[in-house]
Amino acid sequence: xxxxxxxxxxxLASALRTALKRHDMVCDHAASLLEAxxxxxxxxxxxxxxxxxxxxxxxxxxxxxxxxxxxxxxxxVLTARGDTADKVDGLDMGAxxxxxxxxxxxxxxxxxxxxxxxxxxxxAQVIRAGELVLDLGHREVSVRGEAxxxxxxxxxxxxxxMKRTGRMVQRASLMEAVFGLDDEIQSNxxxxxxxxxxxxxxxxxxxxxINGVRGVGYLLREIA
Amino acid sequence: xxxxxxxxxxxLASALRTALKRHDMVCDHAASLLEAxxxxxxxxxxxxxxxxxxxxxxxxxxxxxxxxxxxxxxxxVLTARGDTADKVDGLDMGAxxxxxxxxxxxxxxxxxxxxxxxxxxxxAQVIRAGELVLDLGHREVSVRGEAxxxxxxxxxxxxxxMKRTGRMVQRASLMEAVFGLDDEIQSNxxxxxxxxxxxxxxxxxxxxxINGVRGVGYLLREIA
DNA sequence: ACTGCTGGATTGCAGCTGCATTGCGAGAAT
DNA sequence: ATTCTCGCAATGCAGCTGCAATCCAGCAGT
Numbered sequence: 001x002x003x004x005x006x007x008x009x010x011x012l013a014s015a016l017r018t019a020l021k022r023h024d025m026v027c028d029h030a031a032s033l034l035e036a037x038x039x040x041x042x043x044x045x046x047x048x049x050x051x052x053x054x055x056x057x058x059x060x061x062x063x064x065x066x067x068x069x070x071x072x073x074x075x076x077v078l079t080a081r082g083d084t085a086d087k088v089d090g091l092d093m094g095a096x097x098x099x100x101x102x103x104x105x106x107x108x109x110x111x112x113x114x115x116x117x118x119x120x121x122x123x124a125q126v127i128r129a130g131e132l133v134l135d136l137g138h139r140e141v142s143v144r145g146e147a148x149x150x151x152x153x154x155x156x157x158x159x160x161x162m163k164r165t166g167r168m169v170q171r172a173s174l175m176e177a178v179f180g181l182d183d184e185i186q187s188n189x190x191x192x193x194x195x196x197x198x199x200x201x202x203x204x205x206x207x208x209x210i211n212g213v214r215g216v217g218y219l220l221r222e223i224a
Numbered sequence: 225x226x227x228x229x230x231x232x233x234x235x236l237a238s239a240l241r242t243a244l245k246r247h248d249m250v251c252d253h254a255a256s257l258l259e260a261x262x263x264x265x266x267x268x269x270x271x272x273x274x275x276x277x278x279x280x281x282x283x284x285x286x287x288x289x290x291x292x293x294x295x296x297x298x299x300x301v302l303t304a305r306g307d308t309a310d311k312v313d314g315l316d317m318g319a320x321x322x323x324x325x326x327x328x329x330x331x332x333x334x335x336x337x338x339x340x341x342x343x344x345x346x347x348a349q350v351i352r353a354g355e356l357v358l359d360l361g362h363r364e365v366s367v368r369g370e371a372x373x374x375x376x377x378x379x380x381x382x383x384x385x386m387k388r389t390g391r392m393v394q395r396a397s398l399m400e401a402v403f404g405l406d407d408e409i410q411s412n413x414x415x416x417x418x419x420x421x422x423x424x425x426x427x428x429x430x431x432x433x434i435n436g437v438r439g440v441g442y443l444l445r446e447i448a
Numbered sequence: 449a450c451t452g453c454t455g456g457a458t459t460g461c462a463g464c465t466g467c468a469t470t471g472c473g474a475g476a477a478t
Numbered sequence: 479a480t481t482c483t484c485g486c487a488a489t490g491c492a493g494c495t496g497c498a499a500t501c502c503a504g505c506a507g508t
Contacts, residue, residue, distance in 0.1 A: 001383075002401065024363050024376055024383075028404045043405065074342070084328040091334040096342060097321070098335075104308040110315040111322075113361060118320070119347045139440055140392035147391060151494055152439035188456080189496050195458055212456065214504075375483055412467075413485050419469055436467060438493060 001025045001116060002044070006036040006059055007051040007078070016049070019105055033057045040066055045073050047115050049108075050095070052079040063094040074115040078103070129165045130207030130222045134158065143206045153178055154197045157190075161210065161220035171217040194218060225249045225340060228269040230260040230286070231302070232278050240273070243329055257281045264290055269297050271339055273332075274319070276303040287318040296346045298339040302327070316361065318346075353389045354431025354446045358382065367430040377402055378421045381414075385434065385444035394441040418442060 003020055007013040008031045020027045028043065030036035033056045040048065040062070052059045063075050074096045079086070082100025090098045097111050125136045133142045139155060141148045150158065160177035161169055175190055198210050207223050227244055231237040232255045244251045252267065254260035257280045264272065264286070276283045287299050298320045303310070306324025314322045320342070321335050351358045357366045365372045365382065374382065384401035385393055399414055422434050431447050 002404065021376075024379055026380065026401065026404045039405070043400065072343075084331050087331050088334040091338045094341075096338055107308050107311050110312040114315045114320055117318075117346050117349070118342050119345070135392075138388075138392050138397075139394055142391075147443065149435075149437045149440075153495070155440070187497050191456065192458085192496070195456095198457090214455065377484070411486050415467060416469085416485070418467095422468090438466065 001046045003027045003112075004030065004036065004039055004043075004045045004048045004073075006030045006033075006048065006054070006062070008032065008054050009051075023109060031055075033059060033062060036062055037065065040071060040073070041069070046119075047112060048073055048075045049112075050075055050077050052077060052081060052090075060090055060093050060095070067094050074118070076108075076111060076115060078108070127162045127165070129162050129220060131204075132162070132201075132206045132208055134162050143204045148200070148204060150197075150200065153193050154200070157193050157197055158220075161218060165208075165220050166222070168213060168219045169217050174217060225271070226267070226269045227251045227336075228254065228260065228263055228267070228272045228297075230254045230257075230272065230278070230283055231275040232256065233275075247333060255279075257283060257286060260286055261289065264295060264297070265293070271336060272297055272299045273336075274299055274301050276301060276305060276314075284314055284317050284319070291318050291346070296344055298342065298344075300332075300335060300339060302332070351386045351389070353386055353444060355428075356386070356425075356430045356432050358386050367428045372424070372428060374421070374424070377417050378424070381417050381421055382444075385442060389432075389444050390446065392437060392441055392443050396441075398441060 001024070003025050005013060005016055005020070005027055007016065007029070010031075013029055013031070017027050017029060028039055028045075030039050031054075033054045036048075036050075036054075036059070039045075048062075050059045050062060059079075060077065066073065066075075075094065076097040076099060077090045077095045078099050078101060079090075080101045087098045087100075096115055099108060099111060124138070127134045127136065131143050134140075135142075136159070141150055141155065141158065156178045157174065160174055171190070178190060178193065194210060194212070201208060201210065208220055209223055211219050211221055213219065225248070227249050229237060229240055229244070229251055231240065231253070234255075237253055237255070241251050241253060252263055252269070254263050255278075257278045260272075260274075260278075260283070263269075272286075274283045274286060283303075284301065290297065290299075299318065300321040300323060301314045301319045302323050302325060303314075304325045311322045311324075320339055323332060323335060347360070349359065349361045351360065355367050358364075359366075360383070363379065365374055365379065380402045381398065384398055395414070402414060402417065418434060418436070425432060425434065432444055433447055435443050435445055437443065
């Protein structure tokens, strides 16, 4: 479980970190609103523990900003401001729980567990072709639910082709997708990978095949 | 929004009912555990407000019963028992929120709104793969009922892999799950943990193994 | 048709990358 | 103080990967 802790008070922050660590959670720490926003955008967390009083503003303003970007990470607000009005504000801004300081660490943990029980549904981006399913997010290929392990380069070829299933992919464009710019590949390495991929697709009987178009490039096609 | 209110004290119950009604919520009322179970089974609610002290037992026992039947309705416990220990118990029994009486009605409402925003599904508390059982709540692993003690990092690896049993987990994603951002790990520390975990899984003969996919990541697979 | 040509397809091979494993020392936990 | 854990480095190894040699199919010109 990955937690983002947003707390500017160093002592409390480090105490919480070690405590969370002891409970087998991986915890990143941000000490300001700005830092927190950066972290939250760059990484993906299972929950955010959020202090309100931060040097550069009210931590609570982070929540609507996240939600606006489609970030549904559960947020628990930890703050000394424990009036009913504050709590109502916090919750209505999109926080999922609101715990007033001082709090018992055991309660924080229990509430955190409760939050983590309800996972933010993540949308897997998948492309289908025939019986082939390519999960772009997890870089994984499967045929009829069965995982199929592919080497990196072959996976890149397949990805580039499946993104344009049934349509042509120029040879140069494939080269770029597979090798990028870094390598100076002069030989027929691409053909090699295509060939090997073809064989694996054929063995898997997944209902797709790769056609070469002389002088132009390749295309992946569903078999009739 | 349909709410099930479980509360045996007539005054409070009727006060809550009218208040909820005023906020456009449809509210059924049960005065006992038995009645509550019947309602919950027969109807479908968006949330349950649950008192603990009921004439025929502790209201909290309702929650595991619901969950066992696959009923994931969010539950908020309302009770005079507000010790930290009570709260922890309540939340760990599967309640989603825990509010000690007396409370401000506005806070109840705000918490209710927060509850209703959350995703409906609850994540399984235990994950199984082969003979392996991982209890996410208690953070412990067991094989055929036998507890198996794992160091923190290895447990994190196993957790990340078991959450996607049989499917790929990218190396980078594993890194994130096991180390936060804070650590600058440049070496093959991850490989080390995987290796050690592999050995323990093999020794335990638990019917699962970890496959590495060169250039991509790892996957945990049940042995045929 | 025949033949030479061209560009892709395939396959064996060798280098190399990236993973697996192990031992070790420092630091944390008890 | 002792034990456990963790990150690291060294070593070994398997598979990927690029290359080249070979093979094959389509094409054009005679």
